[in-house]
Amino acid sequence: MERPLIVALVDDDRVYQFTTERMLLRLNDEVNFRWFKDGEEALGYLQDHAHETEALPDLLILDINMPFMDGWQFLDAYAAKKSTLAKHIDIFMISSSADERDQVRAHSYSDVTGYLEKPITSDLLRGLLDRYIGGNATKH
Amino acid sequence: MISAHLSLPDTFDKLLTDSGHEALLLHAPNGAIHFASPSAKDVLSSDSLQGKNLIELIHEDDAAVVIDGFRDAVIRGVPFLPHTVRIGSRHIVVMTMPVKDRTGGVIELQTTLRDVTEFVVLRDQIQVQEAVSVATSVLAKVGGWRLDVASNELYWSDEVRRIHEVPEDFVPSVETAIGFYSKQHRHIIEKAVTDAIESAVAVDIESPLITYTGKHIWVRASVTPEVVDGVVVRIYGAFQDITELHQREEQLRSTVAELTRQRDQLEEYTYVISHHLRGPVGNIVSLLNLLSEDDDGKQAPDTVRHLRDSARALLDTLEDLTHAIAVRQEEVPNVVDLRITDVIDSAASSLSEMITASGTKISVNVSEVPTLSYPQEYLETIFRQLFSNAIRFAAPGRPPRVRIKSMEIEGVVAIEFSDNGLGIDLDKYGDKIFRIRTSFHRGTTGRGVGLFLIKTIVESMGGTISVNSVIDKGTTFRIMFALSSSKASV
Known part of the structure; x- marks a missing residue:
């Protein structure tokens, strides 16, 4: 692998961040993990590193419900900014919401690659990583 | 009653003057007919009346009165005044005069017959219609009114009088009629009357009204101008009690x-x-x-x-x-009369450590409304949550200042609670701030339940809570303790 896969998590839940990071690293300890606690922080980072391919995430797991700037607001702001970014970013929306409307709404955004439901599991993360790194990239 | 205002159809006059329906008979005191005018056979629907007995032609239920009448005419020489009897399927008015000889003795009787069948049928119809219309207007609580512009005379139908609950001898005038409406609505009624008279404008009004006995009701009144030769001579309309509907x-x-x-x-x-x-x-x-x-x-x-x-x-x-x-x-805890300052004090004392440590200053102005009827526990929870929010979300480097003011807004007690804290971006959060566990301040560990709890309490008691906020200036919550509509309804 030429360079590590960069996975960004945008979520205000510290515990969730902790478990996701542990699970990811357990699956592949070369994954570069970044955590942002709300949409605004994530957006600031993308802007600051707009031209740095090696700093921009390959995939971004975006929580819907966050204080300050929630997932939807992030998507709107991102849509306006994405043309300035040096890299295409796959965005996965994630929520513990039982509300189907959230799922429908998520799919209405062209920038959203997929919708995941909390709680996130090792299997789910493994599936994601395999998609980006290729088969057997993860420890089983 | 209402019949006085109905115009009778033209057929009435025609009926009453049409001689074709009148007949004359000369007969014995026992009713045996001696002579019949030619028209009699039409009136009595009988070809040969000669030798027949008038009494026998009359419906048996009506005959007794006529027999008595004939007897009086013969014995006392007095006329038998007009009386309606049934002959066959017809209604006939009978009037009998005694025919006397030179000595004054009654030798025979002269009876005039007039067929009034159509009149009777019409009268019955009108009576039914009138009964129906009275019943309908009572049921619908709707009546009529009329104002004669030249004489300024106001007429109210029985139902309008009933709705106003006025005594029988009450004579309405434009001034007294308008006086029944609630103060805030009088100018609307006055304007409607003026517009109708001066500009021939028709209008429908719904308004609260206070009756003669002081009952608060809602009425609907229509105002229709009647124009003759370009001048409004009269205004009139329907008048309905819509309290129940309302x-x-x-x-x-x-x-x-x-x-x-x-x-x-x-x-x-x-x-x-x-x-x-x-x-x-x-x-x-x-x-x-x-x-x-x-x-x-x-x-x-x-x-x-x-x-x-x-x-x-x-x-x-x-x-x-x-x-x-x-x-x-x-169940809602007991509603008691509370001195607002007492409740503020006890809420503040339960948070005294927090208040002292943060250097929070509290100023209270409840001079406008010093007391409130509310469950003590609820009001205390509201204040405690608001205090706790004001302190937790204080702006850095600025000791919290809380201002509490009570007031009356459109008849409803309201309390405003203002702080000088971080403020909330309402454009961003709007109503979400009242959601359970929403946190909208970065880096604070707001459990976020406070506002949701306050809203739940306030709404469970029929009130409302609203918020106004300027970022980095502060936040003002306004609690209206009852919906204005529940207070206004009767």
């Missing part, structure tokens, strides 16, 4: 509001369950998985710490939920 509308409105509130609350609970219960539970499951897969045990302390935090968050949410649901389901 109350039903009010009830419907409040039911819809209540249902909407319940639906919102249900969505709120769904939201809490999916975000604040599923979240921590999911985390706990993930953490337990990590713990069991943690081969070298290096991460164990962190994992256990997070486990503890997640379990606590879960418990907190459950407590908040239980609290909020309890407010909605428990």
